[in-house]
Amino acid sequence: MKFHIMTLFPQIIEAYMSESIMKKAEEKGNIEYKTWNIRDYSESKHKKVDDYPYGGGAGMVMTPQPIVSCYNAVVDDLDESLKQDKKPKVIYLTPKGKVFNNDMAIALAKEESLILLCGHYEGVDQRVIDLIVDEEISIGDYVLTGGELPALILIDSISRHVKGVLGHEESLDEESFTNGLLEYPHYTRPEVFMEKEVPKVLLSGHHKNIESWRKLESIKLTMKLRPDLFDYEALSKEDKKLLKKHNVIDK
Numbered sequence: 001m002k003f004h005i006m007t008l009f010p011q012i013i014e015a016y017m018s019e020s021i022m023k024k025a026e027e028k029g030n031i032e033y034k035t036w037n038i039r040d041y042s043e044s045k046h047k048k049v050d051d052y053p054y055g056g057g058a059g060m061v062m063t064p065q066p067i068v069s070c071y072n073a074v075v076d077d078l079d080e081s082l083k084q085d086k087k088p089k090v091i092y093l094t095p096k097g098k099v100f101n102n103d104m105a106i107a108l109a110k111e112e113s114l115i116l117l118c119g120h121y122e123g124v125d126q127r128v129i130d131l132i133v134d135e136e137i138s139i140g141d142y143v144l145t146g147g148e149l150p151a152l153i154l155i156d157s158i159s160r161h162v163k164g165v166l167g168h169e170e171s172l173d174e175e176s177f178t179n180g181l182l183e184y185p186h187y188t189r190p191e192v193f194m195e196k197e198v199p200k201v202l203l204s205g206h207h208k209n210i211e212s213w214r215k216l217e218s219i220k221l222t223m224k225l226r227p228d229l230f231d232y233e234a235l236s237k238e239d240k241k242l243l244k245k246h247n248v249i250d251k
C-alpha cells in the first residue's frame, strides 16, 4: 500500500510516520508513503495557496491551481500500470465527509495506493472536489484546523489491515469493532495491583473458559458503553446461550 499525501505541512506527516509501528511498517516495505507540498506547485509570485472567499465571509479558501497541479505531479509519478486504468482514489479529509469507521479502513486497505488531500483554513475551492476528489471522509463530528491529523488517522488505521504491518494478524479478529463488539478487558503482571486482582479464570489455563469469559465481557462492555453498536440478533446461538446462562439477558 502506498499513500500519497498532499499537504501544506508535510512535516506533520513525517513526524508521525517516522516513529513506532508506522516507521517499522515502512522499513519492512509493508507500506510506502510520499508527502507532496501543495505550496511547491503554486504558480503565483509569492507561492500563495489561499484567497478570500467569493461572496464574502470569514476565513480563507485554498485556491484550486496549486492543488490540481500538485495532483497532476502525483499522477505523473505513479507507476505506468497505475496511470492507465487503476488511478488511485483521491480522498479529501473534511468534516463534511462520510464519518470514518473500521469497515472503511478494512475496505481501503485493499487498494494498491491512495491519494490523501489535506485541507486548511475554510477548506478547498469546490472545483477541486468536483475535478479530482473521489471520496470525502471525516474522522468525526468536530472541526480541526487542518486535514493532516485526519489523514494520519486514516493511514494508521488502514495500515493496521495491511498484511505484515502488525505481524500478529490474528489479533485483528478479536479487537474492537470486529463482530460489532468492543474488545474484552486485558490484564498483565502483577496478579494483584493496589488490591485489585486479575480475574481468576485468566490464570486457570483453561482455554475454553477463558474464551467464554472474554466473549461475555466483550458483550457486556458493548451493551454498557456502546449500546448503539449492540445487536442481539447478530449474536451466534452459543453467545445467546452464554448470555442467558449468566443472566445478562433473559430472552
Ligand code: ADE
Residues within 6 Å of the ligand: 093, 094, 095, 137, 138, 139, 140, 141, 142, 143, 144, 145, 146, 147, 150
Ligand atoms: N478537517 C477538519 N476537520 C476535519 C474532520 N473532522 N475530519 C476530517 N477532516 C477534517
